[in-house]
Amino acid sequence: MANLVSPLAPAQFPTLPEIAGVRLSAAATGIRYKNRPDVLVALLDKGTTVAGCLTTSKSPSAPVDWCVANLKAGKARALVVNAGNANAFTGKAGVATVKAVANASAKTFGCKVAEVFQASTGVIGEPLNPAPIVNALADLNKNASATEWDMAARAIMTTDTFPKAATVKVKFGNQLITINGIAKGSGMVAPDMATMLVFIFTDATIPARILQKLLSQAVSPSFNCITVDGDTSTSDTVLLFATGKSEALKDLKSADDARLKPFAKALSALCLDLAHQVVKDGEGAEKFVEIKITGAESAEAAKKIGMTIANSPLVKTAIAGEDANWGRIVMAIGKSGEKAIRDKLRIKIGGILVAAKGMKDATYKEADIMPHMKGRDIKIEADIGVGKGTATVWTCDLTHRYIDINGSYRS
């Protein structure tokens, strides 16, 4: 089945500037795909710190276990990623593969084994032979360049229909910090070929402990607030590398340092941009849906209500059918289990009030919303009316193409 480009894809791939201390390289090793790069290596200069947020799945992949173990030391010199095989549910053989790649990488790149971070995405349950990756390392090392961001984003794609990247710059007086990120994911978190992987690089100088705090804060309202199908991958990985080449943030002592605010803001914006791109490449997506919850009992309650709406197959199919079916939104709020008072709910679609005081709003006419429902960007707002908790989550619609992709993926 051809990977038609998502109708929600950005018009073009952004131009990513170089980041001092980061060199990229990709190779076509034929792990699963033919004639396309499927292994990415990012080489990181000495002094690079690293932070990560990895899947909460209870059956994580071997590379996820590897990253979690090495994040404690917080130092990175290389990232090795392959597409086509997730090395998940592969038992002891999977662990051996990760070790073999780490050992060979450490030797080739001249670093410690624990400084090699890894991620794998693709089919689950198939043994991943380390040989094609190991054999490619020498060339990957030799060919590494600071400019190959486009190729890097393409090398980690699986069912993705477009490469995903974003870049931001933060000014500190006359100094600049750059943050680049690349991502893959389609079906937020589908395990087969659609695990979400995100790699972010910056030249900022930030100790690993503080970097971790910043990353966790940025991931929570971005990658943790998107869903395509509610399925959580065995391999989801977000890694943030800071090479320390910029002088701007030197000598940070604490995550509360006021100098970090613009950096944290820029990092959050970049994460949100990449998260939206993942949703926009959701399997079969035709529409990008923003769901804003206000007035919930707490922020957690608001997020749970938002995610319940975002994961409801009935809401998602209605949006695919361009049907302003607010009754299904009421249903989803009701089933979230969070406190809600039917007669205080207020629901808007495309900015138009459709339901309030426990019933359809008297002024609402379905025809008024039709132009909005026919667009690419759908906005749903629900005020729960019981508190001050807010959250915004994003998803896509559920179309025939999702079933085509996932019902016939291996046939």
Add this chain to the structure above:
Amino acid sequence: MANLVSPLAPAQFPTLPEIAGVRLSAAATGIRYKNRPDVLVALLDKGTTVAGCLTTSKSPSAPVDWCVANLKAGKARALVVNAGNANAFTGKAGVATVKAVANASAKTFGCKVAEVFQASTGVIGEPLNPAPIVNALADLNKNASATEWDMAARAIMTTDTFPKAATVKVKFGNQLITINGIAKGSGMVAPDMATMLVFIFTDATIPARILQKLLSQAVSPSFNCITVDGDTSTSDTVLLFATGKSEALKDLKSADDARLKPFAKALSALCLDLAHQVVKDGEGAEKFVEIKITGAESAEAAKKIGMTIANSPLVKTAIAGEDANWGRIVMAIGKSGEKAIRDKLRIKIGGILVAAKGMKDATYKEADIMPHMKGRDIKIEADIGVGKGTATVWTCDLTHRYIDINGSYRS
């Protein structure tokens, strides 16, 4: 869109015997459908006790609120059900409709207002005019008969493609107790036209308090263990009426009375039968899927894992595609949040071991499972390997037809 009969429908409608103290009647009132019965009345003799399990949705329909309030007294003389309009999210007007129907029913049938139970299923958010129902009550009263079970099951259908009923008899010496049940639901718990409604009638003599305990026990492993799309309706209702015409169980003092065991067993079997029929009429269903979890930390954990598998769009689309994609089952177990140890999981499909010890089983060949995947009945077994908790849940596959039904339902 034509309601093609589900390929999983039973070969024929079962013959339901009369139940002393129950008379049925249906009328075509044109609430939404034309030329078909859409209002059901069940008239219950004096002395009938009632128990109920209703939706846990935080935005329940007006008739659900009504039933919950009247269950406390535990006495019933009439059940009035309409199809085509759910009377959900209809504000004060919805409450007024329920009261109007109850008042008129009490007058027509000669009982107390609080003895009239009600349920509504159909579109959400549209006001339900009580007049067509109220105007039909006199004829419904006059025409009531003990034999019209088939018509009763048809009168409550919405998107259902076949009427659902089951009957069991329980012997006590030379006495017999009969239990009849009818159900509607398609898309377990879709709010628009697919709310699950179940009405069960028996001639047993059982106090309301004990009846409630028996019903709750029977509902937990049956209706609460099925899912079509994971969506919870504003209107889900299971009511059990006991007319007290049989002498078999007279003078029950406690739910622990040993005489109740065969009754409880029969009630559970009937609930499971009806629950399976609801899944088999799941919107777009082509396959009936049983998921059996063993070795979980607790029974609750086992059910959560089972339901996470059953609600995973990736698992459901794989089954629709006849793809023995066990990697998605691993993924779903991992995302359930329950304790699981990757290297102890054992997964069988159609009785064939596919994965164990953290990887694909060495003896497993996909071709061996293909005949099973091509059948109508799919069996998935997962042993979690961490405890003794077990649960079995049921679902159906996710097909293009689900999207057809739900994406274009109102257009």
